[in-house]
Amino acid sequence: MLQVYLDPCTVNSRKVLAGLDLLGTPYELNHVDYFTGAHKKPEFLAINPNGAVPAAVDGDFALSESNAILQYAADLTGADRRYPKDLKRRADVNRWLLWEGSTWFPSCYTFLVEYVVKPLMNAQPDKSIIDKEMPNWHRLAGILDARLAKSDWLVGDDVTIADIAVAAPMHVHKLQRLPLSDHPNLERWMADIEELPCWQRTQGAVDRALQVK
Ligand SMILES: N[C@@H](CCC(=O)N[C@@H](CS)C(=O)NCC(=O)O)C(=O)O
Structure with missing residues:
Protein backbone atom coordinates (compact mmCIF):
# COMPACT_ATOMS: atom_id res chain seq x y z
CA MET A 1 0.00 0.00 0.00
CA LEU A 2 1.11 3.56 -0.69
CA GLN A 3 2.86 5.06 2.32
CA VAL A 4 2.58 8.82 2.77
CA TYR A 5 4.88 10.84 5.01
CA LEU A 6 3.51 14.23 5.96
CA ASP A 7 2.09 16.55 8.56
CA PRO A 8 -1.66 16.87 7.83
CA CYS A 9 -1.78 20.56 8.77
CA THR A 10 0.70 21.89 6.20
CA VAL A 11 -0.44 23.21 2.83
CA ASN A 12 1.09 20.59 0.57
CA SER A 13 0.39 17.73 2.98
CA ARG A 14 -3.27 18.68 3.22
CA LYS A 15 -3.30 18.85 -0.58
CA VAL A 16 -2.08 15.25 -0.80
CA LEU A 17 -4.52 13.97 1.83
CA ALA A 18 -7.52 15.69 0.20
CA GLY A 19 -6.32 14.54 -3.23
CA LEU A 20 -5.89 10.89 -2.19
CA ASP A 21 -9.35 10.99 -0.64
CA LEU A 22 -10.81 12.40 -3.88
CA LEU A 23 -8.98 9.76 -5.92
CA ALA A 62 10.20 7.14 -3.08
CA LEU A 63 8.50 10.25 -4.44
CA SER A 64 8.42 13.87 -3.34
CA GLU A 65 6.51 16.91 -4.68
CA SER A 66 2.85 17.01 -3.74
CA ASN A 67 1.60 17.38 -7.31
CA ALA A 68 3.75 14.48 -8.57
CA ILE A 69 2.33 12.36 -5.74
CA LEU A 70 -1.23 13.21 -6.88
CA GLN A 71 -0.40 12.39 -10.51
CA TYR A 72 1.16 9.08 -9.49
CA ALA A 73 -1.70 8.18 -7.16
CA ALA A 74 -4.29 8.99 -9.84
CA ASP A 75 -2.62 6.64 -12.33
CA LEU A 76 -2.02 4.00 -9.65
CA THR A 77 -5.72 4.06 -8.76
CA GLY A 78 -7.00 4.38 -12.33
CA ALA A 79 -8.85 7.55 -11.32
CA ASP A 80 -9.19 8.85 -14.87
CA ARG A 81 -12.15 11.06 -13.98
CA ARG A 82 -9.89 13.06 -11.63
CA TYR A 83 -6.83 13.00 -13.92
CA PRO A 84 -8.20 12.56 -17.44
CA LYS A 85 -6.35 10.43 -19.97
CA ASP A 86 -7.50 12.58 -22.89
CA LEU A 87 -4.32 14.36 -24.07
CA LYS A 88 -5.60 17.93 -23.98
CA ARG A 89 -7.50 17.63 -20.71
CA ARG A 90 -4.49 15.97 -19.09
CA ALA A 91 -2.20 18.72 -20.39
CA ASP A 92 -4.63 21.29 -19.00
CA VAL A 93 -4.53 19.63 -15.55
CA ASN A 94 -0.72 19.44 -15.75
CA ARG A 95 -0.56 23.11 -16.66
CA TRP A 96 -2.47 24.11 -13.50
CA LEU A 97 -0.36 21.78 -11.34
CA LEU A 98 2.84 23.38 -12.64
CA TRP A 99 1.42 26.90 -12.37
CA GLU A 100 0.37 26.22 -8.80
CA GLY A 101 3.80 25.01 -7.70
CA SER A 102 5.81 27.66 -9.54
CA THR A 103 3.61 30.76 -9.36
CA TRP A 104 0.45 30.55 -7.25
CA PHE A 105 1.82 28.79 -4.17
CA PRO A 106 4.65 31.32 -3.60
CA SER A 107 2.20 34.23 -3.74
CA CYS A 108 -0.38 32.69 -1.37
CA TYR A 109 2.45 31.49 0.88
CA THR A 110 3.49 35.11 1.54
CA PHE A 111 0.10 35.69 3.18
CA LEU A 112 0.31 32.41 5.09
CA VAL A 113 3.70 33.31 6.55
CA GLU A 114 2.77 36.86 7.54
CA TYR A 115 -0.74 36.29 8.88
CA VAL A 116 -0.67 32.67 10.13
CA VAL A 117 2.87 31.38 10.72
CA LYS A 118 4.33 34.53 12.30
CA PRO A 119 1.46 34.96 14.79
CA LEU A 120 1.84 31.27 15.74
CA MET A 121 5.44 32.08 16.59
CA ASN A 122 4.49 35.25 18.47
CA ALA A 123 5.99 37.45 15.74
CA GLN A 124 4.34 40.43 14.09
CA PRO A 125 3.18 40.32 10.44
CA ASP A 126 5.14 42.67 8.19
CA LYS A 127 2.52 44.70 6.32
CA SER A 128 5.12 46.00 3.84
CA ILE A 129 5.71 42.41 2.61
CA ILE A 130 1.94 41.97 2.06
CA ASP A 131 1.64 45.34 0.31
CA LYS A 132 4.45 44.39 -2.03
CA GLU A 133 2.88 41.02 -2.93
CA MET A 134 -0.73 42.19 -3.15
CA PRO A 135 -0.72 43.41 -6.82
CA ASN A 136 0.85 40.14 -7.94
CA TRP A 137 -1.68 38.11 -5.95
CA HIS A 138 -4.57 40.03 -7.55
CA ARG A 139 -3.07 39.51 -11.00
CA LEU A 140 -2.85 35.74 -10.43
CA ALA A 141 -6.27 35.55 -8.79
CA GLY A 142 -7.62 37.38 -11.85
CA ILE A 143 -6.27 34.62 -14.09
CA LEU A 144 -8.12 32.02 -12.01
CA ASP A 145 -11.25 34.17 -11.87
CA ALA A 146 -11.37 34.49 -15.66
CA ARG A 147 -10.89 30.73 -16.04
CA LEU A 148 -13.60 29.95 -13.50
CA ALA A 149 -16.04 32.31 -15.23
CA LYS A 150 -16.11 29.74 -18.04
CA SER A 151 -16.61 26.47 -16.17
CA ASP A 152 -17.55 25.12 -12.76
CA TRP A 153 -14.09 23.66 -12.15
CA LEU A 154 -10.63 24.49 -13.46
CA VAL A 155 -10.69 21.81 -16.15
CA GLY A 156 -14.30 21.48 -17.29
CA ASP A 157 -17.36 20.35 -15.41
CA ASP A 158 -15.80 17.88 -13.00
CA VAL A 159 -13.39 18.13 -10.08
CA THR A 160 -9.83 17.13 -10.94
CA ILE A 161 -6.59 17.06 -9.00
CA ALA A 162 -5.92 20.53 -10.48
CA ASP A 163 -8.72 21.96 -8.32
CA ILE A 164 -7.33 20.39 -5.16
CA ALA A 165 -3.78 21.55 -5.96
CA VAL A 166 -4.75 25.15 -6.73
CA ALA A 167 -7.08 25.41 -3.71
CA ALA A 168 -4.47 24.12 -1.24
CA PRO A 169 -2.35 27.30 -1.01
CA MET A 170 -5.55 29.15 0.00
CA HIS A 171 -6.64 26.49 2.47
CA VAL A 172 -6.90 28.90 5.42
CA HIS A 173 -7.83 31.91 3.28
CA LYS A 174 -9.73 33.71 6.02
CA LEU A 175 -6.72 33.57 8.35
CA GLN A 176 -4.44 34.38 5.40
CA ARG A 177 -6.66 37.44 4.76
CA LEU A 178 -6.79 36.70 1.06
CA PRO A 179 -9.15 39.24 -0.58
CA LEU A 180 -11.25 36.64 -2.36
CA SER A 181 -14.35 38.83 -2.63
CA ASP A 182 -12.62 40.91 -5.33
CA HIS A 183 -12.73 37.80 -7.54
CA PRO A 184 -16.32 36.46 -7.46
CA ASN A 185 -15.78 33.37 -9.62
CA LEU A 186 -12.76 32.38 -7.57
CA GLU A 187 -14.73 32.97 -4.38
CA ARG A 188 -17.63 30.81 -5.68
CA TRP A 189 -15.20 28.02 -6.65
CA MET A 190 -13.43 28.10 -3.25
CA ALA A 191 -16.82 27.77 -1.54
CA ASP A 192 -17.53 24.76 -3.79
CA ILE A 193 -14.14 23.25 -2.86
CA GLU A 194 -15.03 23.69 0.80
CA GLU A 195 -18.19 21.66 0.24
CA LEU A 196 -16.25 18.67 -1.07
CA PRO A 197 -16.18 15.73 1.40
CA CYS A 198 -12.43 15.24 0.72
CA TRP A 199 -11.82 18.86 1.77
CA GLN A 200 -14.02 18.68 4.84
CA ARG A 201 -12.45 15.41 6.03
CA THR A 202 -8.99 17.04 5.95
CA GLN A 203 -9.99 20.26 7.72
CA GLY A 204 -9.92 18.97 11.30
CA ALA A 205 -6.15 18.45 11.45
CA VAL A 206 -5.58 21.99 10.15
CA ASP A 207 -7.96 23.53 12.70
CA ARG A 208 -6.40 21.55 15.55
CA ALA A 209 -2.85 22.61 14.63
CA LEU A 210 -3.78 26.27 14.39
CA GLN A 211 -5.56 26.25 17.75
CA VAL A 212 -3.05 24.21 19.71
CA LYS A 213 0.29 25.56 18.50
N1 LIG B 1 7.07 21.77 -3.91
C1 LIG B 1 6.93 20.99 -2.71
C2 LIG B 1 6.90 21.93 -1.55
C3 LIG B 1 6.85 21.21 -0.23
C4 LIG B 1 6.91 22.20 0.92
O1 LIG B 1 7.25 23.38 0.76
N2 LIG B 1 6.58 21.72 2.10
C5 LIG B 1 6.65 22.56 3.26
C6 LIG B 1 5.43 22.36 4.10
S1 LIG B 1 3.95 22.78 3.20
C7 LIG B 1 7.88 22.14 4.04
O2 LIG B 1 8.00 21.01 4.45
N3 LIG B 1 8.82 23.07 4.24
C8 LIG B 1 10.00 22.83 5.00
C9 LIG B 1 11.23 23.27 4.29
O3 LIG B 1 11.17 23.47 3.07
O4 LIG B 1 12.24 23.42 4.97
C10 LIG B 1 5.65 20.16 -2.79
O5 LIG B 1 4.72 20.57 -3.50
O6 LIG B 1 5.57 19.11 -2.16
Missing part, protein backbone atom coordinates in the same frame (compact mmCIF):
# COMPACT_ATOMS: atom_id res chain seq x y z
CA GLY A 24 -9.97 6.91 -3.62
CA THR A 25 -6.35 5.83 -3.26
CA PRO A 26 -5.71 3.56 -0.26
CA TYR A 27 -2.73 4.74 1.79
CA GLU A 28 -1.05 4.52 5.17
CA LEU A 29 -0.25 7.78 6.91
CA ASN A 30 3.14 8.25 8.57
CA HIS A 31 3.06 11.44 10.61
CA VAL A 32 6.13 13.66 10.20
CA ASP A 33 5.82 16.40 12.82
CA TYR A 34 6.58 19.68 11.06
CA PHE A 35 6.59 21.69 14.29
CA THR A 36 9.33 19.57 15.90
CA GLY A 37 11.38 19.54 12.67
CA ALA A 38 10.95 15.80 11.98
CA HIS A 39 11.19 16.61 8.25
CA LYS A 40 14.86 17.53 8.77
CA LYS A 41 15.82 14.27 10.55
CA PRO A 42 18.02 11.70 8.76
CA GLU A 43 15.27 9.07 8.57
CA PHE A 44 13.01 11.45 6.63
CA LEU A 45 15.87 12.92 4.56
CA ALA A 46 16.52 9.37 3.35
CA ILE A 47 13.03 9.48 1.81
CA ASN A 48 13.06 13.10 0.67
CA PRO A 49 16.49 14.78 0.63
CA ASN A 50 14.72 18.15 0.20
CA GLY A 51 13.66 17.95 3.85
CA ALA A 52 10.10 19.02 3.03
CA VAL A 53 6.75 17.29 3.49
CA PRO A 54 4.95 15.56 1.85
CA ALA A 55 6.62 12.44 0.47
CA ALA A 56 5.30 9.05 -0.59
CA VAL A 57 6.79 5.58 -0.84
CA ASP A 58 5.47 2.73 -2.97
CA GLY A 59 7.62 -0.36 -2.48
CA ASP A 60 11.17 0.65 -3.35
CA PHE A 61 10.05 3.89 -5.05
